[in-house]
Amino acid sequence: MSLSKFDRKHYTQGKTPIEYLANLTDILGGPEIYLKHDDLLGLAGGGNKTRKLEFLVADAQRQGADTLITCGAPQSNHCRLTLSAAKKEGMHAVLVLSETVPGSYREDAGGNNFLYKLLNPLDMIVVPGACDLNDTMHLHAKTLQAEGYKPYVIPMGGSNAIGCLGYIVCAEEIVEQANDLNIEFTHAITPTGSCGTHTGLLMGLRSLHVQTRVIGISVNYSRDKHVKRIAQLAQKVNNELFPERKIVIENDDIIVFDDYIGSGYSLPTEGMREAVHLLARCEAILLDPVYTGKAMAGLINLIRKGHFKKSDKVLFLHTGGSPALYHFADYLL
Ligand SMILES: Cc1ncc(COP(=O)(O)O)c(C=O)c1O
Known part of the structure; x- marks a missing residue:
């Protein structure tokens, strides 16, 4: 998929790294967990x-x-x-x-x-x-x-058709890195809020015929609401930006879990607290309490429930947000 017809700024030098989380993988007993560092993207404080x-x-x-x-x-x-x-x-x-x-x-x-x-x-x-x-x-x-x-x-x-292009680019980046690392990611996990990240990532992967399952962990709305929104956003991307080469997304390819929101958007949960602590203490990775903390809580819980095979290779998208950690310090410690 050529994106060269779209005007673009460049706020990040090169690709964001993919890190294998060996300690977390050991603690949870597999699957293999990797993390894409979109927290290291450019501009003040970085993030998706x-x-x-x-x-x-x-x-x-x-x-x-x-x-x-x-x-x-x-x-x-x-x-x-x-x-x-x-x-x-x-x-x-x-x-x-x-x-x-x-x-x-x-x-x-x-x-x-x-x-x-x-x-x-x-x-x-x-x-x-x-x-x-x-x-x-x-x-x-x-x-x-x-x-x-x-x-x-x-x-x-930033979740309109143009904004989604950012994660179509990210999908291309992931596929190139996976080829270089000789890894096939079976799953990609992302926090899902206004849906642009999830939609772009899914469309980007499918446009390259890569079948990695994209799992969104909702931070706010119900599963049904997100599935509808992602399907609509994908349709908008197709109609407004790629009318001559549509990227088909089937509804059953849109996977969202809404079990990790707790009592509401931005409100702390025990699972988030555990995830923020665990990642800081075993991998020196700072998650945020509103998005990546809850998404990681979802991933940990899905692993404990046996959702993945030991041989799976799961890519967690670190979408940034750690500046908010300092606002929530009282709750987290
Ligand atoms: C750190 C972080 N992660 C994830 C998201 C969710 O991304 P999206 O709104 O594209 O679903 C946001 C949205 O604000 C965010 O700030």
Whole structure:
């Protein structure tokens, strides 16, 4: 699949490494567990949104934009990375922060909130969780336009068709690395939130005829909701970006587990706490409490339940987010 027709920025030098987690594999008694370090992607603090932003920011600039508007939760990695990309490009950024958990925005919070302030957005707007974020962003875009700015709205999580291109690229990278390492990954595990990562990865692998099973661990919504969203997003990618060469995704190829959310998005669980501790202490890998901690909790639990064969080779996608660790320090220690 040639992606050369799409404008793209490059925020990372080379490929992110794939590391074999020998200690974790031993502790859990197999399957073989590998980790793709997308936490080491470029921009401030790295993480999966950097890949999406390479295409989204290029599209924004092609349209003549000078200001990026996006949204997320108070500890949003996506907001931090969008703001970071804006700074790199000499653009402005406006963040709309949604209190998905009522009362969760704290002016003096650390983690990503500290980094927003350090990076210095043009504006930061905190809205109640019930607020329609697309409406809010587009309304704000109109105000900015009236003031002479040229805004470009990036949806929640950067998960539109263009954003998905980032993980189509990642799939190509994984396939090249797997060939170099002479490994066939039987499964890939990713946290699934706004679905762009899962959709892009799945489409990228299938476009290369690689049958690695992509397992999404939901951090927010039910399995059914995610399956529907991923199918719709895949259709959008096909219709908007590859109308002449569609990448067919069957519904039963969309695998999501929704058993590891706990009482809600961003709220800690015992499984997450165990996973964050285990990975820090046996592999010196920092997971985050909202996404990768819960996804790893899912992987550990699926292994304990016998979901995998000992001979399987599982690739865990570390999508970043460790700045949020510092916000949750009290709970984690
Ligand atoms: C660290 C991290 N991992 C995973 C995700 C989920 O990715 P997606 O929104 O593409 O499903 C996010 C989304 O914000 C994230 O910040």
